[in-house]
Amino acid sequence: MPDCDSMRENMPLLLTESLDPARRELTHQHIETCPICVAEWSAYKETWQILDTLPELDVPARVKQRFLAEVSPAAVTPNVVPFRRRVAPRWLAQAAAVVIIAGGAFYGGHRMTPQVQLAPTPAQVTAIQQAMPAAATYSIAESRVLPAASISPQIEGRPDIQNVQFTDASPSNNQIGVSFDITSHVTVTGRPTDKSMVRLLRYVLENEDKQSPSRSRAIDWVRSTYSHVGNPDPEITEALANVLRNEDNQGVRIKAADTLQSMQSTMTDSTRDALVEALKNDPNPAVRIKAVEALAKLARSGGSLDPDMVDTLRKKASQGDENVYVRVKAAEALSSIQPK
Amino acid sequence: MRVTLKTTVRTVIVVAVLLSSTQLFGTSFATSSRVVREFPVDPAGSVWIDNPFGSIDVIGTDSNVISVTADRTLTAPDTVTLKEASDGVALSFEGDTKVRLIRTLLPPMRNVRWAVLVNYVVHVPRGVNVKIGGSKAADHIHVSNVNGSVTINGFSGTVIMEGVVGASVVNMVNGRIIYDCTQKPAARAQVQAVNADIDMWLPANSNFEWVANTINGDMLSTFNVKARSFNGSVFHGIVGSGGPTINTESMMGHVAVLVRGTNLSDAQSYRVNEPGHPGGPDVLRQPAKKIQMPFVNGEFVFAASVADVTVGEVRGNARIETGAGEVELGAVFGQCNVTSLGGPLNLGDIMGSLFAHTGAGDIIVRAARLGGQVTTDGGLVRVIYAGGPMTLRSGGGDIIVRQFSAFMDAETSSGDVTLTADPAQKSIKVTARTLQGNIVMNVSPRFAADIDATILTSDPDMNEMHIDFNGISVRREQVGNKTRIRATGKINGGGERVELYAEDGDIHISAQNVTPLRLANPK
Numbered sequence: 001m002p003d004c005d006s007m008r009e010n011m012p013l014l015l016t017e018s019l020d021p022a023r024r025e026l027t028h029q030h031i032e033t034c035p036i037c038v039a040e041w042s043a044y045k046e047t048w049q050i051l052d053t054l055p056e057l058d059v060p061a062r063v064k065q066r067f068l069a070e071v072s073p074a075a076v077t078p079n080v081v082p083f084r085r086r087v088a089p090r091w092l093a094q095a096a097a098v099v100i101i102a103g104g105a106f107y108g109g110h111r112m113t114p115q116v117q118l119a120p121t122p123a124q125v126t127a128i129q130q131a132m133p134a135a136a137t138y139s140i141a142e143s144r145v146l147p148a149a150s151i152s153p154q155i156e157g158r159p160d161i162q163n164v165q166f167t168d169a170s171p172s173n174n175q176i177g178v179s180f181d182i183t184s185h186v187t188v189t190g191r192p193t194d195k196s197m198v199r200l201l202r203y204v205l206e207n208e209d210k211q212s213p214s215r216s217r218a219i220d221w222v223r224s225t226y227s228h229v230g231n232p233d234p235e236i237t238e239a240l241a242n243v244l245r246n247e248d249n250q251g252v253r254i255k256a257a258d259t260l261q262s263m264q265s266t267m268t269d270s271t272r273d274a275l276v277e278a279l280k281n282d283p284n285p286a287v288r289i290k291a292v293e294a295l296a297k298l299a300r301s302g303g304s305l306d307p308d309m310v311d312t313l314r315k316k317a318s319q320g321d322e323n324v325y326v327r328v329k330a331a332e333a334l335s336s337i338q339p340k
Numbered sequence: 341m342r343v344t345l346k347t348t349v350r351t352v353i354v355v356a357v358l359l360s361s362t363q364l365f366g367t368s369f370a371t372s373s374r375v376v377r378e379f380p381v382d383p384a385g386s387v388w389i390d391n392p393f394g395s396i397d398v399i400g401t402d403s404n405v406i407s408v409t410a411d412r413t414l415t416a417p418d419t420v421t422l423k424e425a426s427d428g429v430a431l432s433f434e435g436d437t438k439v440r441l442i443r444t445l446l447p448p449m450r451n452v453r454w455a456v457l458v459n460y461v462v463h464v465p466r467g468v469n470v471k472i473g474g475s476k477a478a479d480h481i482h483v484s485n486v487n488g489s490v491t492i493n494g495f496s497g498t499v500i501m502e503g504v505v506g507a508s509v510v511n512m513v514n515g516r517i518i519y520d521c522t523q524k525p526a527a528r529a530q531v532q533a534v535n536a537d538i539d540m541w542l543p544a545n546s547n548f549e550w551v552a553n554t555i556n557g558d559m560l561s562t563f564n565v566k567a568r569s570f571n572g573s574v575f576h577g578i579v580g581s582g583g584p585t586i587n588t589e590s591m592m593g594h595v596a597v598l599v600r601g602t603n604l605s606d607a608q609s610y611r612v613n614e615p616g617h618p619g620g621p622d623v624l625r626q627p628a629k630k631i632q633m634p635f636v637n638g639e640f641v642f643a644a645s646v647a648d649v650t651v652g653e654v655r656g657n658a659r660i661e662t663g664a665g666e667v668e669l670g671a672v673f674g675q676c677n678v679t680s681l682g683g684p685l686n687l688g689d690i691m692g693s694l695f696a697h698t699g700a701g702d703i704i705v706r707a708a709r710l711g712g713q714v715t716t717d718g719g720l721v722r723v724i725y726a727g728g729p730m731t732l733r734s735g736g737g738d739i740i741v742r743q744f745s746a747f748m749d750a751e752t753s754s755g756d757v758t759l760t761a762d763p764a765q766k767s768i769k770v771t772a773r774t775l776q777g778n779i780v781m782n783v784s785p786r787f788a789a790d791i792d793a794t795i796l797t798s799d800p801d802m803n804e805m806h807i808d809f810n811g812i813s814v815r816r817e818q819v820g821n822k823t824r825i826r827a828t829g830k831i832n833g834g835g836e837r838v839e840l841y842a843e844d845g846d847i848h849i850s851a852q853n854v855t856p857l858r859l860a861n862p863k
Contacts, residue, residue, distance in 0.1 A: 216738070216756055248844075249777050250736030251755025254702075254720060284736040284754075285682065285700030286719035310495075314513055317534045317591050323700045324555060324624065324664035325682025328646055331556075331591045334513050335535045339393075339476035339495055340452050 003030065007037055011044050017152050029189050140186070140200070159184060192225050193233065202239040216252050219243070223259040234266045241274035244291075250284045257290030264297055269306075272298070276312050279330075285323045292316065292326055296333035310337060369422045370415045375431055377408045382437050383467045384488070390443040390474040394458040395497070400466035400485035406440055407463040408433070416454040425454035443474075469506070489527075512536050516593075520600075521546075529586045537593040540586065541600045547580030550597055551587040552610070555663065556628045556646045557594035560607035568610060573624040573645075575610055623681065624663045639674070657692065676712075684719070689859070693728070702737070707859055711746055720755075725857050738777075743857045744768065752777065756845070761787060763854045767835030778845035781838070785851040788835030795825040796843045803844065807831075808851040 010027045013019045019027065031041045160183055167177035190197040204218050219240070226232035240263070243256040257278060260271060278291040295309060316322055316330040381387065387406060389396055410431055416422035428450065432443040444458045464470065469488040472481055478497035483490050489506040492499055496514040503520070507527035510517055517531055519540035525548045531538050537557070542548070552559040552575040565577035579597070588595035596607055611625050628646040635653040642649060645663040657674035660667055667678055668686040675692035678685055684701040687694070694712030696703055702720040711728025714721055717735040722742075729747035732739050738755040741748060745762040747769045754776040761768050763784040770789075772779050783789075791812060797803040800823040805814055812829035827847075840847050 249754055249756070250718070251720065251734075251738035251752070251777060254718075254737050254755075284718040286702065286716070286737055289682070289684075289700055289719070314534065318532065318589075323682040324646070325680075325700055327555065327591060328664045328682075331534045335592070337495075337514075 004034060004037055007031070007034070008040055011041060015044055015048055017154070021156065025187075032190055138186075140188075140203075195233075198233040198235050202235050205236075205239040206242050215243070215247075216249075216255060219252065219255040219259055223255075223262060227262045232263055232266050234268050234271075237263050237266050237271045238268060241268075241271040244274045244278055244287075250287065253278070253282065253284065254286045254290060257287050257294065261290060261294035261297060264294075264301055267298065272306075272309065276309050279316060279326075280312055285326060288316075288323070288326050289329065292329040292333060296329055296336065299333045299336040302338070310334070368415050368417050369419055370413060371422060371426065372411065372413045375408075375410045375412065377410075377433055379406045379408075379433065379440055380404065380437055381406050381440050381465060381468060383465050384469075385437060385465075386439045386469040386471060386488075387462065387464050388435075388439065388441045388443075388471045388473070389460060389462065390441070391458055391460055391472075391478075392444060392446060392474055392476045393456055393478070394444070394460065395479045396459075396472055396475070396481045397461045398470050398472070398483045398486065399461070399463050400468075400487065400503075401463045402466065403463065404465050406465075406468075408442055409461045410442075410444075411459045413457045413459075414454060415457075421451065421454050424451060425456060428454075429456050429458075431458065525584050525586060528584045531586075531588050531595075533590040533593060535592045536590055538588045538590050538595045539604065540588065540597045541602075542597060544599045544601075545580065547583040548578075549582050549585045550577045550579055551575065551585060551589075552577075552595045552597075553589040554591065554593065554595050554611075555624065556592040557590055558627065559610045560594060560596040560598075560604060561610060562599045562602040562607045563597060565610060570622065570625065573622065577610065623661050626663070709859070721750075721752075725859060727859075739772075743854075748772070756780070757842075758782075760854055763856050768838075769836040770838045770840070772839070773841045774845060775843045776845065777842065778847070779840050779842045780848045780850065781840065782850045782852055782854060784853060786832060787851070788830075788832035789838040790830055790834050790836070791827060791838050791840075791849065793827040793838075793840040793847045793849070794842075795845065795847055796822050796841075797825065798822050798844060800825065803842075804846050806846065806848040806850070808849060 007027055007030045010019060010023060014024060014027050031037045161180045163181045165179040167179065169175070169177070188197065188200055201218070201222060205215065205222065222236060222240070226236055237260060240256045240260050244253055244260065247253050247256065257275065260267075260275060272295075275291045275294050279288050279295065282288050282291070292313070295313065313330045313333050317327050317334060319327065381404070383404060387398070389398070412429065412431065414422060414425045414429065416425050428447040430445040432441070432445050434443070435441040442460065442462065444456070446456065464486070466485060466487050468486070469490070470483060470486055471491045472483075473493045475481060475494035475497065478494060480498045480500060481492055481494060482500045482502070483492070483504055484502040486503075487505045490501065490504050490508045492510045492512070494512050494515075496512070498515050499510055499512060499517045501508060501510070501519045503522045505523055505526060507529070509530045510532070512533045514535045515533075516536050517533055517538045519529070519531070519542075521540070521542045524543050524546045531540070546563070550561070550565060553573055555573065559575050563579045565579055568575065568577045570576075586597060588597065596604055598604065598607060611627065623643055624645045626643045626645045629644040630648050631642065632650045633652065635655065636651055637655050639656040640651060640654045640658045640660070642659070643661040644665070647662040647665040649660060649662065649665065650668045651658075652670040654669060654672045654674070658669060658672045658676045658678070660678045662680045662683065664681060665683045666686070667680060667683065669676065669678070669688055671689040671691070672687075673691050676687065676690045676694045676696070678687065678696045680698040680701070682700040683698060685696050685698050685703045687696060687703070687705045689707045689709070690705065690712070691709050693710045694705065694708045694714065696705070696713070697715045698717070698719065700718050701716060702722070703714050703716050705714060705723045707725040707727070708714070708723060708730060709725075709727040711726055711730040713731045714723065715733040716737065718737060719734060720737040721732050721734050721739045723730065723732065723740070723744075724742045726741055726744040726748065727746065730744065730749065732741070732748075732750040734752040734755060736754045737752060739750045739752050739757045741750065741759045743760050743762050745765055745768070748759060749771045750757050750759060751773040752775070755774060756777040756779070757772045757774050758780045759770065759772060760782040761770075761784070766786065767788045770781065772781070791807070793805060793807070795803050795805055796819065798821065800816065803825070805825050805827050807827055809831040811831055812827050814825065814827045817824050
């Protein structure tokens with residue numbers, strides 16, 4: 001990776017939340033796509049956590065004197081020696097990072113904390129839990145409780161905060177709470193195969209506001225993205241199957257069935273059942289066409305078709321009042337089946 | 341020690357080579373066994389045979405016992421699997437003198453690595469009723485010299501009914517069905533298949549009513565069939581003086597009733613062109629065809645029951661009618677008229693007026709230069725370029741128009757409508773409706789129109805009107821248990837009327853600079 005070095009330089013600043021948003025985003029994206037830097041970043045965070053647990057001790061005067069004595073001659077040496085990069089032990093790099101981070105964090109925090117003014121101006125609260133040692137993953141949740149220490153003191157933009165409530169559950173413990181609804185724009189990046197990305201897309205497909213055109217767009221996008229992925233996660237196909245079962249908008253159901261057709265490799269029993277159900281009962285002939293085409297493709301590829309599916313195809317092929325094209329496709333599917 | 345190691349290595353290599361060679365040549369283990377049983381049965385009793393894999397021969401005799409010979413063959417890639425197969429497959433003989441049940445029993449979750457084939461030869465008293473079911477794969481099912489009723493239900497294989505006198509019902513998916521009747525038909529025969537050809541040979545002096553139906557195949561006979569008529573795609577005719585009904589129906593194969601001693605090649609087709617039929621034959625009675633041509637120099641007229649049509653270029657008018665299939669036309673220099681009872685239509689550059697309809701399936705039109713009408717009873721409609729006035733209808737599915745330059749009338753019963761106006765046009769009349777979905781209309785910021793947009797929704801918080809123009813007034817009113825949101829007004833000083841209506845969806849009129857499409861001129 002050509003930019004690994006510069007990204008690693010960003011890591012201490014990322015840990016202390018001292019990067020500007022653009023570089024922060026860039027660094028996160030790089031870390032997520034670079035296996036080497038992922039390891040490096042984990043080591044940083046681990047060290048940061050360890051640091052948090054260490055007791056603070058004064059350096060003994062004797063050690064301090066010896067350290068200064070060692071350092072002083074090098075500082076005054078007249079010779080300029082060419083710099084050669086050495087492969088330092090990892091622990092040494094981590095220790096050095098800890099020192100830089102601790103110093104930087106203390107200095108930055110000491111200067112900036114008194115300037116924060118939350119109440120009078122609308123402000124954006126940016127939860128940057130990625131950088132915090134206590135919460136390594138960003139949780140997309142309907143509601144959650146965050147300790148004040150995990151919130152960045154920097155509030156960016158003008159976020160819309162509504163329904164603000166103030167709580168002081170126990171006046172004696174010196175803890176207060178501020179609750180609010182906030183709409184924030186979140187960009188999640190990652191590989192299509194990342195479990196978090198799969199789960200997020202599944203959520204969008206299954207739970208997105210039904211009337212919103214974004215569900216239709218989501219299916220289009222999932223199709224174009226996962227048709228290039230060798231083995232798309234079965235959760236994606238199951239989410240599409242649920243859309244096929246539950247969606248009221250027929251245009252969306254057509255798209256869901258069509259997309260399932262292109263994802264044969266990860267068909268689950270549940271997905272196949274959804275296609276069979278659609279072939280049996282969907283009032284829209286286009287959905288039935290997509291379903292029977294998907295089953296025909298499955299049959300041609302030697303996929304397993306259980307007796308219920310074969311029976312449904314057989315009935316469809318013989319059903320006089322069914323659309324002729326659906327009947328023909330059902331017959332074609334049956335002709336491809338090799339009983340096992 | 342060194343010798344031992346060397347020997348071990350050699351042994352391993354030899355074993356590996358042997359193993360790989362057995363794999364390469366597909367060597368497998370097999371075992372065969374024969375079971376012979378005999379049971380008494382009433383002369384008018386029943387015999388049920390249920391055998392998923394393997395052939396069945398049922399032969400009527402003058403004896404009063406059932407004699408069963410079952411040859412069981414098991415194959416597996418190794419001895420362990422073979423043992424598993426041997427333990428899992430059982431032959432079952434049940435019932436009493438009224439009903440005898442002969443079955444091959446397989447474990448419900450069978451290991452697909454082993455295979456079983458059980459071939460039955462069953463001699464039965466001539467008068468018994470025979471019922472054969474559960475057959476998934478058989479080389480053949482042969483029933484001969486049986487006077488009782490015969491019922492066969494199978495998936496694939498050749499069914500041969502020879503000298504069967506009683507009523508018969510045969511239902512197959514794939515394979516072939518052959519009747520060879522030595523006597524005049526005296527009982528009803530119901531023969532159905534999905535992909536199988538049906539051939540029946542009957543004595544020349546037979547009297548019967550023939551009902552035939554096929555979508556993809558033909559209806560053939562060497563008999564003189566009288567009183568012929570069609571009801572849709574179903575043919576009715578009488579042979580001789582009429583009698584029991586012989587019903588032959590195959591979705592994709594041919595159906596034929598032939599005089600014994602004649603061949604299929606001598607048979608006459610009763611499918612096409614019945615004389616005196618007003619308006620020509622129904623499209624489902626046309627023979628099935630498959631057309632793939634780079635171009636047609638002139639007019640292209642085509643009709644078929646089941647057809648996949650692919651033509652690169654039609655240098656004239658195109659008129660296509662199909663019962664089912666996919667139609668793909670690259671370019672049509674003249675008028676284009678495509679009607680399909682079902683199947684997707686993929687139409688390219690249509691230079692004349694366009695009429696396209698399918699009973700089910702998507703319709704994609706790359707360019708309708710003079711506009712026209714595109715309708716599907718269910719499916720997506722996508723038009724890349726509409727140069728003339730267009731009417732688009734979907735019984736359920738999205739409608740998407742990438743660029744329209746003239747009057748646009750789009751309606752779907754369920755689905756989203758997305759229309760993009762030609763940025764070069766200052767104002768275009770538009771009507772768009774969806775009874776369940778959203779409407780998105782993209783226009784240039786200079787687009788002028790009289791807007792009348794209505795949303796009828798049961799959830800007014802969820803459905804919204806977004807209009808990127810000033811001068812629009814929005815009113816909300818309660819209509820029964822629904823809310824009507826209506827936006828009216830003039831944009832950019834007013835112009836052609838734009839009427840949008842969405843139920844349970846959003847309406848979005850978006851002002852954006854769109855790059856206009858440019859069509860290449862025909863060569």
